Amino acid sequence: MNQFFAFFICVFLCGYSVHADRLHDILPEFEAYVEKVKQTWGAPGVAITIVKGDETYIKAFGEREVGTGKKIDTNTVFQIASLTKNFLAHLFARLVQDGKVNWDDPVVKYIPQFFIGDDDVTKKFTIRDLLSHRSGLPSFSGDTFWYVGFSQDEMISGLSKLPLKNTPRAKYGYQNHLVGIASLVAEKITGKTIEVLFKEYLFTPLGITSGGASLEAVSPKQSFFERFLGSSKDLNVAYAHDDRGGVTHKLPFSSLIYLFPGTSGASMSISDYAKWLRFLVNKCAVNNVPLIAPMHSKELITPHIACEMKPDDNQFPGDRYTKIAYGMGHFLYTYGEGDKKVNGYGHMGAFYGTRSLMMVVPEEKLGIAIFSNYGSFRVSFLPEALINKFMDLYLNLSPIDWNMRIKNDFDKVKRINKQFYEAERLQNPKPARKLANYVGRFRNDVYGELSLVVESNKLHLLYRDKKIPLQHYNANQFSFSAYLLSDSFGNSDIGRIEFGSTTGRGLDICSLWTLLREGKDEGLFRRVE
Numbered sequence: 001m002n003q004f005f006a007f008f009i010c011v012f013l014c015g016y017s018v019h020a021d022r023l024h025d026i027l028p029e030f031e032a033y034v035e036k037v038k039q040t041w042g043a044p045g046v047a048i049t050i051v052k053g054d055e056t057y058i059k060a061f062g063e064r065e066v067g068t069g070k071k072i073d074t075n076t077v078f079q080i081a082s083l084t085k086n087f088l089a090h091l092f093a094r095l096v097q098d099g100k101v102n103w104d105d106p107v108v109k110y111i112p113q114f115f116i117g118d119d120d121v122t123k124k125f126t127i128r129d130l131l132s133h134r135s136g137l138p139s140f141s142g143d144t145f146w147y148v149g150f151s152q153d154e155m156i157s158g159l160s161k162l163p164l165k166n167t168p169r170a171k172y173g174y175q176n177h178l179v180g181i182a183s184l185v186a187e188k189i190t191g192k193t194i195e196v197l198f199k200e201y202l203f204t205p206l207g208i209t210s211g212g213a214s215l216e217a218v219s220p221k222q223s224f225f226e227r228f229l230g231s232s233k234d235l236n237v238a239y240a241h242d243d244r245g246g247v248t249h250k251l252p253f254s255s256l257i258y259l260f261p262g263t264s265g266a267s268m269s270i271s272d273y274a275k276w277l278r279f280l281v282n283k284c285a286v287n288n289v290p291l292i293a294p295m296h297s298k299e300l301i302t303p304h305i306a307c308e309m310k311p312d313d314n315q316f317p318g319d320r321y322t323k324i325a326y327g328m329g330h331f332l333y334t335y336g337e338g339d340k341k342v343n344g345y346g347h348m349g350a351f352y353g354t355r356s357l358m359m360v361v362p363e364e365k366l367g368i369a370i371f372s373n374y375g376s377f378r379v380s381f382l383p384e385a386l387i388n389k390f391m392d393l394y395l396n397l398s399p400i401d402w403n404m405r406i407k408n409d410f411d412k413v414k415r416i417n418k419q420f421y422e423a424e425r426l427q428n429p430k431p432a433r434k435l436a437n438y439v440g441r442f443r444n445d446v447y448g449e450l451s452l453v454v455e456s457n458k459l460h461l462l463y464r465d466k467k468i469p470l471q472h473y474n475a476n477q478f479s480f481s482a483y484l485l486s487d488s489f490g491n492s493d494i495g496r497i498e499f500g501s502t503t504g505r506g507l508d509i510c511s512l513w514t515l516l517r518e519g520k521d522e523g524l525f526r527r528v529e
Contacts, residue, residue, distance in 0.1 A: 023052045026393040033389050034061055037403045041382045042248045043374035044241050045072040047270035048386070051277040051367040058274055064373070065239045066248045074271045077210050077218060078238045078371040079257060080356040081349030084213065084266035085179050087198055089131055089329025090284070091186060091262075093296040094201045100189050103128040103299065110185040113153075115160035121168055130182040131328040132304035133174050136164035142177040144516050144523075145446070146259055147488040149464055155259070156181065161446050161519055172307045172326060176263050183262020194262040203268075205286055206275045211268040213261040219253040236269075238373035240353025242483070243491045248374065251353045251487055264351050270371055273358075277367035280360045300328045301345050307331070314381050314406050315348065320388060320397075335361075340395050348384075350377045352488050357383030359391070366394070378490050381406045414492055421494065429474040433507070435459050438478075438499055442510050442525035446518060450525060452510075461497060468495075476500065476507070482515055489515065 038046050038061060045062035060072040095101045104126045107114045115122050117136060129135060145158045155177050165173070183194050190197060195213040203211040212218070218237045240251040258265040268276075279285070284292040303325035311318030316333065322341075324333045330345040342361045349356035353376065358369040368390055370383040385402040392400060431438075435454045443449045451462040459478060461468040466485055470478035476499040482489035489495075494514045499507040508527040517523040 021052065022394055022396070023050065023055065023057065026390075027057065030390055030393055031059070033403070034386060037382055037385050037389075038062060040403055040407055041374065041380050042243065043372050043380060043382055044248060045076075045238055045373050046382070046386075047072055047074065047076065047078065047238075047371040049270050049274040049277060049367075049369050050390070051274060051281055051365075053365045056274050056278065058271055060270065064237065066241055066250055070234075072238060072373075073236070075210065075269045076236050076238050077212075077267050077269050078356070078373060079218060079240065079265075079267045079351075079354045080273075080371060081257065081264050081351040081354050082176070083347055083349040083356050083358060083369075084262065084264050085131075086329045086347050086358070087202060087266055088179065088183055088186070088194075088262045089300050089327075090292060090297070091197055091201050092127065092131065092182070092328070093284075093292045093300060095186065095189065096299075097293055097296045101127060101185070107181065107185065110188045111156070111181060113156055114181065115156075116162075117164040117168065121164070125168065127182060127185060128304065128328065129168065130178045130185070133172055133178075133326050134169045134305040135173060135175060135178055136166045136168040136171065137162060137173050137175060137178075138165045139172075139174040141173070141175060141518065144518055146177065146256065147486040148447070148516070149256065149486070150259075152180075152184070152259065158446050158518075163520055169305070172305045177260065179263040180260025183260055186262065194265070198266065202291075203272075205291055206279055208268060208272040208275055210272045211266065213258075213265045213267070215253060215255050215258050217267050238354075238371070241374045242353045242487070243375070243379050244483075245491060254352055254487055256486070256488055257351050257354075264349075270369070273369050273371070277358070277360065277369060281362070281365050281367050283362075301330055301332060302327055303332055304328060312409070314409060315384055317388070319400075320391075335359075335391055336395055337397050340397060342391075342395065346387075350375070350380075352376065355380050355383050357387055359387055376488075376490060378492050381410060417494070425474045429472065431472050432475045437507055438476075438510075441528040443528050444516075444519065444521060444523060444525045446521075447516050447523065447525070449528065450510075450512075470497065485512075485515060 034046060044066040045064060047060045050057040058074045060074050062072055064070045064072050064076055096103060107125050116125055141162050142155060142159055145155050186197055187193060198213050241248050242251055284290055284297040305326050307324040307326055309316045309324055316324050320335055321333045331347060332345045334341045335344050336342055342364060344359050344361045346359035355372045355375050360367045368387060370386050372382050374380050385406050388402040438459055439452050439454055441449055441451050453460050459470045461470055468480050468484045470480050473479040478497050480495040482493035482495040496514045497510055497512050499510045501507055502509060510525050511523055513523060
């Protein structure tokens with residue numbers, strides 16, 4: 001065991017402890033901060049639960065759907081995105097406990113078409129590797145495939161074409177689709193869907209009744225007569241929202257988040273999530289009876305890979321978070337300053353208009369979770385501001401206005417990016433060539449084929465099922481609203497398509513370099529003649 005992991009296990013068992021229960025004393029200040037943070041980020045709604053010992057605090061703020069006055073309550077169901085990974089890891093702990101799978105089984109034993117890096121890496125790649133973000137791929141590899149609507153098979157095929165950046169098991173690199181492939185393994189082993197498995201192995205034993213992992217869980221299909229009569233039931237569900245030109249915009253429910261429901265598709269109310277937090281605080285026991293034996297659950301909070309974070313990282317700011325690692329389905333860390341530090345674990349969620357964050361501090365028998373129906377990582381860090389503020393109050397640390405610190409940094413990055421792109425633009429831009437010169441079919445080995453057509457004297461991009469009007473931006477560059485390509489892209493994402501030549505004569509290549517940039521050609525499309 002290396003020195004990092006030995007130190008981590010030591011501090012995890014021997015951390016600072018708050019002897020007095022401060023929860024009741026700090027709640028008024030914390031609730032006022034919630035209202036302030038919600039306003040700053042423009043979030044329609046927030047739901048919070050805090051578990052401390054035998055006590056549970058649950059409170060809801062704001063609206064389910066912006067501008068409607070439909071209030072969020074403690075039973076409102078939220079999509080919680082990557083908090084799902086926590087459920088999946090615990091599901092695997094139960095499957096291991098039942099003898100149905102081993103952590104170090106090779107993935108190809110269950111998913112024969114799986115391929116990563118090369119033949120040798122693929123043969124040795126395990127379930128543990130899928131769940132611990134140590135594949136050797138850069139962080140968020142394959143997410144762009146997901147955003148533009150790839151199927152599960154297309155995702156697995158696309159993965160096989162991505163070069164490894166690091167030696168497997170050597171470096172941390174957060175992945176969504178690899179955890180998704182782990183969920184396919186669970187389904188293959190049991191012959192049941194992830195939604196059924198979550199309910200059978202976790203939700204039902206804990207008394208969680210609102211938990212789901214499918215589009216139907218938040219947006220049930222209507223019968224013909226319900227649609228005809230307009231008699232659909234107003235479900236108590238928090239709609240996803242995003243920023244559109246500085247305005248909070250409601251999004252339709254999308255199937256994208258459910259491509260791999262075991263990595264991003266869970267949904268439930270904050271009241272039910274409080275039951276999950278209590279389960280974690282009580283070391284995976286229900287009514288003092290372990291649902292998952294300690295020998296299996298401890299695997300999830302054992303460091304599997306160290307996470308190298310910059311000191312100014314907004315998710316794990318260096319003046320509070322240290323010794324950051326990833327187990328399986330959990331980030332592990334210490335939180336605090338000086339001699340006031342506690343050992344915690346948690347996870348964040350962000351996808352298509354929803355944000356979530358949870359933290360558990362075992363030695364304090366403390367857990368906290370934040371749900372919000374607004375943004376993604378590119379839009380909102382509201383949950384991080386709130387959990388950091390709560391922990392600072394709880395531990396009586398030096399005050400930091402996390403809300404404004406993170407928001408100002410967030411806005412600064414967007415401003416710098418905008419200035420960078422504007423600085424590259426010509427003073428009086430106009431197309432370098434006639435629009436007809438850009439027309440044609442272009443192909444990329446990973447992303448497939450796109451086309452450019454001219455209609456009504458305007459260039460249009462055709463990709464998969466989308467037809468997007470383009471605005472000329474600069475020389476051989478055209479721009480578009482990124483969310484027209486996929487709602488998974490937000491208002492702050494920049495849509496660009498740029499044309500070029502490998503011969504100096506015609507335009508035989510193009511690139512959507514700000515959005516689609518993966519694979520050995522880094523998203524370059526070549527003209528199909």
